[in-house]
Amino acid sequence: MNKKEHSVSKITLSNGLQCILNKDNTKGYAALNIWYHVGSKNEKPGMTGFAHLFEHLMFEGSKNCNTNWFSIVEPISTGINGSTNSDRTNYWENISPEYLERVIFMEADRMGYLTEVLTDTKLEKEKKIVIQERKQNYENSPYGDSEEFIQDIIFPKPHPYNWQTIGYESDIQKAKLSETIKFHQNYYLPSNSSLAISGNFNSKQTIKWLEQYFGNIKSNKINSYNNKPLISSLKKNIFHEMIGESPATLPKLIIRWPTNSHIFSNNEPELDFLSTILGDGIGSRLYQKLITKTQLAQSLEVTHYSNELAGEFDISINIKQEINFDEIYKITIDEIKNINSGNISNEEIILAKNKYKLSINRQLEKSGGFGGIADMLNYFNIYGGNPNKINNILDRYNKVLKQDVINAAEYLLRTPHLRLHYKIKK
Amino acid sequence: MNNLPSPSLLKNKFKLPDISSETLSNKINIFTINKPSTDLFTILFINKINNKSTSIIPPGAISFVIKMLFEQKGLNNYSLYEQIENLGADPIYSSDNNFITLGFQSSSDNWEKPLNLIVNSILNPYFSEKEFIRLKKQRTGEIIQNKGNPMYLAQKGLAKSIYSKDSIDSFTSSGNLSSIENYEFEKIKKIFKQILIFTEDTKISIININNDKKLNIILNNLKTVKNISNHSSDFSVPKKKNYLIYTNTNNPQSAILFGKNLTLSNSTDIILGDLFNEILGGSFMSRLNVSLREKKGYSYGFGSNIQWNTNPPLLIGGGSVNSTKTKESIYEINNEIQGLFNNNKISNEELNNAKHSLKQEYLNNFETHTSALKMLNWLISANQSKNFYNKYLENIDKIDLNHIYQYISQNFKSLNDFSTIIVGDKNHLRKLQNLDLINFYLIAADEII
Numbered sequence: 001m002n003k004k005e006h007s008v009s010k011i012t013l014s015n016g017l018q019c020i021l022n023k024d025n026t027k028g029y030a031a032l033n034i035w036y037h038v039g040s041k042n043e044k045p046g047m048t049g050f051a052h053l054f055e056h057l058m059f060e061g062s063k064n065c066n067t068n069w070f071s072i073v074e075p076i077s078t079g080i081n082g083s084t085n086s087d088r089t090n091y092w093e094n095i096s097p098e099y100l101e102r103v104i105f106m107e108a109d110r111m112g113y114l115t116e117v118l119t120d121t122k123l124e125k126e127k128k129i130v131i132q133e134r135k136q137n138y139e140n141s142p143y144g145d146s147e148e149f150i151q152d153i154i155f156p157k158p159h160p161y162n163w164q165t166i167g168y169e170s171d172i173q174k175a176k177l178s179e180t181i182k183f184h185q186n187y188y189l190p191s192n193s194s195l196a197i198s199g200n201f202n203s204k205q206t207i208k209w210l211e212q213y214f215g216n217i218k219s220n221k222i223n224s225y226n227n228k229p230l231i232s233s234l235k236k237n238i239f240h241e242m243i244g245e246s247p248a249t250l251p252k253l254i255i256r257w258p259t260n261s262h263i264f265s266n267n268e269p270e271l272d273f274l275s276t277i278l279g280d281g282i283g284s285r286l287y288q289k290l291i292t293k294t295q296l297a298q299s300l301e302v303t304h305y306s307n308e309l310a311g312e313f314d315i316s317i318n319i320k321q322e323i324n325f326d327e328i329y330k331i332t333i334d335e336i337k338n339i340n341s342g343n344i345s346n347e348e349i350i351l352a353k354n355k356y357k358l359s360i361n362r363q364l365e366k367s368g369g370f371g372g373i374a375d376m377l378n379y380f381n382i383y384g385g386n387p388n389k390i391n392n393i394l395d396r397y398n399k400v401l402k403q404d405v406i407n408a409a410e411y412l413l414r415t416p417h418l419r420l421h422y423k424i425k426k
Numbered sequence: 427m428n429n430l431p432s433p434s435l436l437k438n439k440f441k442l443p444d445i446s447s448e449t450l451s452n453k454i455n456i457f458t459i460n461k462p463s464t465d466l467f468t469i470l471f472i473n474k475i476n477n478k479s480t481s482i483i484p485p486g487a488i489s490f491v492i493k494m495l496f497e498q499k500g501l502n503n504y505s506l507y508e509q510i511e512n513l514g515a516d517p518i519y520s521s522d523n524n525f526i527t528l529g530f531q532s533s534s535d536n537w538e539k540p541l542n543l544i545v546n547s548i549l550n551p552y553f554s555e556k557e558f559i560r561l562k563k564q565r566t567g568e569i570i571q572n573k574g575n576p577m578y579l580a581q582k583g584l585a586k587s588i589y590s591k592d593s594i595d596s597f598t599s600s601g602n603l604s605s606i607e608n609y610e611f612e613k614i615k616k617i618f619k620q621i622l623i624f625t626e627d628t629k630i631s632i633i634n635i636n637n638d639k640k641l642n643i644i645l646n647n648l649k650t651v652k653n654i655s656n657h658s659s660d661f662s663v664p665k666k667k668n669y670l671i672y673t674n675t676n677n678p679q680s681a682i683l684f685g686k687n688l689t690l691s692n693s694t695d696i697i698l699g700d701l702f703n704e705i706l707g708g709s710f711m712s713r714l715n716v717s718l719r720e721k722k723g724y725s726y727g728f729g730s731n732i733q734w735n736t737n738p739p740l741l742i743g744g745g746s747v748n749s750t751k752t753k754e755s756i757y758e759i760n761n762e763i764q765g766l767f768n769n770n771k772i773s774n775e776e777l778n779n780a781k782h783s784l785k786q787e788y789l790n791n792f793e794t795h796t797s798a799l800k801m802l803n804w805l806i807s808a809n810q811s812k813n814f815y816n817k818y819l820e821n822i823d824k825i826d827l828n829h830i831y832q833y834i835s836q837n838f839k840s841l842n843d844f845s846t847i848i849v850g851d852k853n854h855l856r857k858l859q860n861l862d863l864i865n866f867y868l869i870a871a872d873e874i875i
Contacts, residue, residue: 028440075779128723283508
């Protein structure tokens with residue numbers, strides 16, 4: 001457990017904005033983090049990539065501060081950034097404490113008064129940058145071109161996880177100014193957001209500023225969106241081969257399951273542990289079998305991630321020769337069967353628990369940035385309805401038993417998956 | 427234009443943590459920071475590489491030896507990595523051509539067994555030829571896999587361009603395919619015994635423990651050998667070359683890296699260099715990022731950094747740009763560098779912003795266990811005193827534009843003073859062969875790995 005209990009207080013302004021405070025004056029800055037409960041799942045086919053493109057526009061200035069955000073905030077902070085995923089968009093700044101009021105003012109201004117100064121020039125500029133981001137992270141990155149395909153297969157339409165958050169280039173190109181304005185009006189509302197401040201600040205004064213600057217922003221009626229879990233309609237295992245266009249040099253076997261393990265689902269921790277036991281580190285089962293013993297593979301990653309509506313379990317293996325695709329697939333599935341048959345030790349469970357404990361201890365040391373305390377307070381508030389859950393973060397993991405991991409293996413074996421052979425262009 | 431709230435009177439009273447240092451009876455230096463807020467403990471042993479001649483140390487061998495230490499299976503069929511993990515700790519190991527760093531992180535009540543294990547593995551090394559062959563194959567595979575990363579290729583090109591071919595610095599730390607192919611078991615064992623030892627030069631960084639008697643006994647009892655002389659300054663500086671490295675894929679972007687060694691006469695140069703870097707490419711609003719991303723839209727992000735712990739220090743700028751705008755990007759970079767001395771000189775506002783950012787950054791870099799460890803290790807590898815960070819913050823406000831210009835003008839005037847490497851699509855790169863600005867050599871990616 002973390003030595004320190006995080007003191008968390010939450011207030012809700014009259015317009016519905018939820019504000020969470022976690023004071024820690026041992027820190028040299030105040031971390032401000034705001035989540036808007038909107039992501040690529042709120043997009044429609046033909047408008048993919050819109051939530052992320054909009055995130056970029058939020059840094060282009062608002063009515064009372066119509067200038068690039070970085071030019072003002074960078075000199076008074078140690079970090080400023082934003083990100084978009086399928087379910088939410090976040091923005092954060094780690095601010096020198098004496099400038100907290102300024103950044104609260106600026107965040108309020110772009111929540112309430114952004115669209116009045118949005119222009120085609122700003123939109124066209126950010127489209128160019130986002131397209132370069134797409135090229136850098138997907139088209140010019142090894143295997144980056146596989147993700148679009150995988151997403152489309154494992155979450156068949158009309159599932160809102162059918163496309164990647166970055167979107168299709170053709171959709172990004174055709175985004176219109178009128179649509180961005182409508183997007184802001186629909187989703188960038190006090191009642192659709194959660195704001196957390198962690199670190200060095202004066203609570204009483206900060207609450208006054210939050211009320212002063214955010215309090216007058218109206219919450220129009222939000223477009224209703226169903227955030228309830230939604231499982232994939234994938235009905236059977238899919239096998240596919242693709243010749244990659246990316247600069248990858250080794251073939252890759254990708255096995256991806258769409259899972260029902262949405263955030264805070266019962267099987268989230270047990271699938272996390274299964275991924276750790278299968279593929280985290282040199283001692284993990286698949287590493288030992290595929291890399292150390294048979295030497296058929298070069299490297300591998302096993303990942304389980306939970307999102308708001310559903311989860312994904314991924315096994316990605318960089319292999320040495322295409323001829324070994326089938327053998328590696330069989331060894332991998334056999335290993336999951338092996339766990340399902342009960343062949344798992346208590347030591348493996350303890351090891352997985354240790355890894356999570358160290359990892360969470362490291363994560364919750366920092367107040368700001370991605371995955372820091374302020375970010376996690378919003379995570380627990382938006383998805384779990386209670387930011388105080390940050391103090392019990394390990395409880396669910398401490399309760400995992402051997403049988404739970406066996407159940408997780410059994411679940412994977414009966415859940416349809418995609419088996420993708422990514423081949424290298426000759 | 428903007429009516430922004432003024433800064434409040436609330437002053438940041440946050441101070442740098444105390445860094446303590448101690449020399450043990452065996453001459454090993456220990457640097458410690460205490461961060462009791464979390465239940466974590468980290469210890470790292472840091473050894474400097476004193477001989478960089480490729481005739482003594484084949485390229486990539488240092489990194490390979492560390493890999494052997496942690497990843498080869500022992501007689502009990504477990505690697506050191508697995509054994510440390512099984513004790514509930516996280517192994518940590520890395521190396522470049524300058525330093526070896528190894529140790530572990532654990533909860534604060536669980537350090538003794540992993541520490542004894544790691545010390546014993548260094549003092550009583552085990553070697554298996556079968557494992558040597560396996561790990562050699564794996565390292566070859568890693569390089570082939572990394573060949574798909576354009577920035578990895580650019581780093582290889584930059585090392586080849588800047589450093590003498592007789593020095594391991596002219597290769598990235600993983601070496602290259604032909605050097606690995608020639609590794610011999612006995613030679614690697616010998617290198618292992620040369621570099622994985624405790625010497626009077628060995629440094630230890632520890633986070634979260636102070637004056638623990640048991641720990642002091644273990645560390646004081648480490649047998650050390652005398653300092654090994656430094657041979658690394660014997661290499662002649664090669665004539666720099668600029669490379670266009672083409673791949674077999676139609677890269678939609680070109681990866682650009684440019685680099686140059688910097689002078690370093692005293693610790694004030696580090697402040698001068700840091701401030702300049704912040705303005706050139708070390709921040710979002712830096713000149714390179716504003717030019718190539720914000721104004722032109724050629725790149726998602728472009729930046730620079732300075733590696734102070736290489737000898738001499740190295741300034742590197744880089745990023746990925748749209749393939750069709752590679753030539754334009756090179757001219758933009760050159761304009762930004764030349765502009766610093768001509769029509770676009772650094773303003774006092776830019777300098778003040780850079781000072782404010784760096785001050786904040788230095789303070790907050792000690793926030794977490796991991797970031798404090800990074801700062802401690804930097805102090806050790808850059809050979810600075812334990813008071814360096816306090817002095818840095820005391821002195822940064824004394825710097826003015828004249829100081830900055832004195833420093834940078836003795837290092838470069840234009841992009842042509844740097845080595846420039848571009849990795850990408852052959853058809854786009856070919857067009858750059860006849861630039862009036864830079865003379866490039868076109869080579870295949872296979873020639874560099």
